[in-house]
Amino acid sequence: MQALSPSPTTTGTPNPLRTRQPTTTTTRLSFHPSQLTIRCSAFGRNGAVSGTRADWQSSCAILASKVLSSQQTPAAGDGGAGEKPDEITTVNGHKTLNLLPIVSTAAATAAATTTNNLPKPLSLSTDFSPAPMHGSTLRVAYQGVPGAYSEAAAGKAYPGCEAIPCDQFEVAFQAVELWIADRAVLPVENSLGGSIHRNYDLLLRHRLHIVGEVQLPVHHCLLALPGVRKEYLTRVISHPQALAQCEHTLTKLGLNVTREAVDDTAGAAEYVATQSLRDTAAIASARAADLYGLQILADGIQDDSGNVTRFVMLAREPIIPRTDRPFKTSIVFATHDNGEGKGTSSLFKVLSAFAFRNISLTKIESRPHRHRPIRLVDDANVGTAKHFEYMFYVDFEASMAEPRAQNALAEVQEFTSFLRVLGSYPMDMSPWSPSRSDDQ
Numbered sequence: 001m002q003a004l005s006p007s008p009t010t011t012g013t014p015n016p017l018r019t020r021q022p023t024t025t026t027t028r029l030s031f032h033p034s035q036l037t038i039r040c041s042a043f044g045r046n047g048a049v050s051g052t053r054a055d056w057q058s059s060c061a062i063l064a065s066k067v068l069s070s071q072q073t074p075a076a077g078d079g080g081a082g083e084k085p086d087e088i089t090t091v092n093g094h095k096t097l098n099l100l101p102i103v104s105t106a107a108a109t110a111a112a113t114t115t116n117n118l119p120k121p122l123s124l125s126t127d128f129s130p131a132p133m134h135g136s137t138l139r140v141a142y143q144g145v146p147g148a149y150s151e152a153a154a155g156k157a158y159p160g161c162e163a164i165p166c167d168q169f170e171v172a173f174q175a176v177e178l179w180i181a182d183r184a185v186l187p188v189e190n191s192l193g194g195s196i197h198r199n200y201d202l203l204l205r206h207r208l209h210i211v212g213e214v215q216l217p218v219h220h221c222l223l224a225l226p227g228v229r230k231e232y233l234t235r236v237i238s239h240p241q242a243l244a245q246c247e248h249t250l251t252k253l254g255l256n257v258t259r260e261a262v263d264d265t266a267g268a269a270e271y272v273a274t275q276s277l278r279d280t281a282a283i284a285s286a287r288a289a290d291l292y293g294l295q296i297l298a299d300g301i302q303d304d305s306g307n308v309t310r311f312v313m314l315a316r317e318p319i320i321p322r323t324d325r326p327f328k329t330s331i332v333f334a335t336h337d338n339g340e341g342k343g344t345s346s347l348f349k350v351l352s353a354f355a356f357r358n359i360s361l362t363k364i365e366s367r368p369h370r371h372r373p374i375r376l377v378d379d380a381n382v383g384t385a386k387h388f389e390y391m392f393y394v395d396f397e398a399s400m401a402e403p404r405a406q407n408a409l410a411e412v413q414e415f416t417s418f419l420r421v422l423g424s425y426p427m428d429m430s431p432w433s434p435s436r437s438d439d440q
């Protein structure tokens with residue numbers, strides 16, 4: 001599978017959106033319970049843990065007292081005591097995208113006009129110069145262009161928000177860090193395609209907090225220019241996840257096509273429309289068909305009707321964890337590489353800390369340890385073992401306001417050289433509905 005060059009998402013109309021930097025900033029809640037980064041070396045020599053359980057428990061005690069005393073108002077969609085949208089004092093000054101259904105354009109010729117009116121994605125080269133004050137609408141960064149599933153996820157997480165397209169995941173992180181956006185909504189896993197590894201790596205590299213999750217049924221369509229028939233097609237382009245989610249159905253449709261990966265699904269649709277490609281179809285949402293003037297050649301082409309993508313909502317500040325509704329907590333850690341608790345036995349011990357307290361794990365993911373991907377162990381008799389080193393990401397079903405979660409993490413800390421709480425946030429408990437085309 002080859003990436004298109006130049007990237008279709010950069011071939012739209014010129015004059016990219018210029019965003020501006022904040023003139024002032026608002027002081028936020030200064031307590032950061034969900035960004036507790038613990039390095040054992042901070043507590044003792046050579047990384048040895050000294051009194052770490054006590055230190056952790058006192059941190060947890062502070063956390064618990066903050067939970068009790070907090071009177072914060074939840075921000076829309078965070079379900080917790082987050083910041084209020086109207087406290088934000090920066091703006092990017094571009095047109096509001098209100099996520100209401102868009103009137104269908106009939107022909108591909110209309111696509112260019114339609115495309116011109118849509119917000120352009122932020123990019124790494126965007127000019128982040130100062131911005132004027134904005135109103136109270138929450139600004140939510142997502143990766144892709146209008147019509148992307150991530151845009152729909154932003155609308156589900158924060159109804160009525162201003163969705164801000166970004167051309168890369170990294171830009172969405174930066175948009176929040178630089179106060180251009182108030183939140184980012186990013187995909188982390190799909191029920192068919194698996195994890196979106198890039199975002200796991202970025203979660204570690206950046207200092208944002210997970211403040212919520214949203215699960216979006218993903219209903220894919222095969223889109224082409226009006227008048228194009230399936231037999232004319234020689235290639236199908238889309239986001240790699242979308243291609244993976246439709247792999248078997250594409251084969252079953254009997255299409256003799258190459259598959260090519262692009263940055264996002266709606267960007268693929270936009271590319272087909274703006275380049276007037278009659279031999280290429282895009283896999284994208286029905287909304288993307290409307291936005292870019294394409295026809296739907298096949299509807300619901302995901303390999304499973306229960307195709308769901310899980311997105312996380314990110315903010316500069318954590319929300320205060322609560323116990324009055326189901327919460328999930330996401331952590332990332334590296335296990336000890338020396339001493340007694342090494343390798344798989346230490347991973348087992350970490351996971352046992354949850355099992356003993358009846359805390360369910362909902363997800364575990366491992367990624368290469370960026371700074372130390374390989375550990376060499378020399379044995380004069382048999383040679384050199386080359387162990388891969390990992391960062392483990394775990395989601396568990398408990399709130400950091402619960403003593404059992406605090407105690408579990410106190411124990412986890414004893415078997416880890418690095419531990420960070422990425423966020424403690426309300427679980428998405430919305431009713432289950434398999435993907436339908438009118439969802440997107």
Ligand SMILES: O=C(O)C(=O)C[C@]1(C(=O)O)C=C[C@@H](O)C=C1
Pocket residue numbers: 143144147148149150151187190196218239241242263264265266309
């Ligand atoms: O390309 C899009 O429309 C996206 O929002 C990205 C993305 C992903 O990264 O997984 C999101 C949901 C779908 O699973 C397919 C693609």
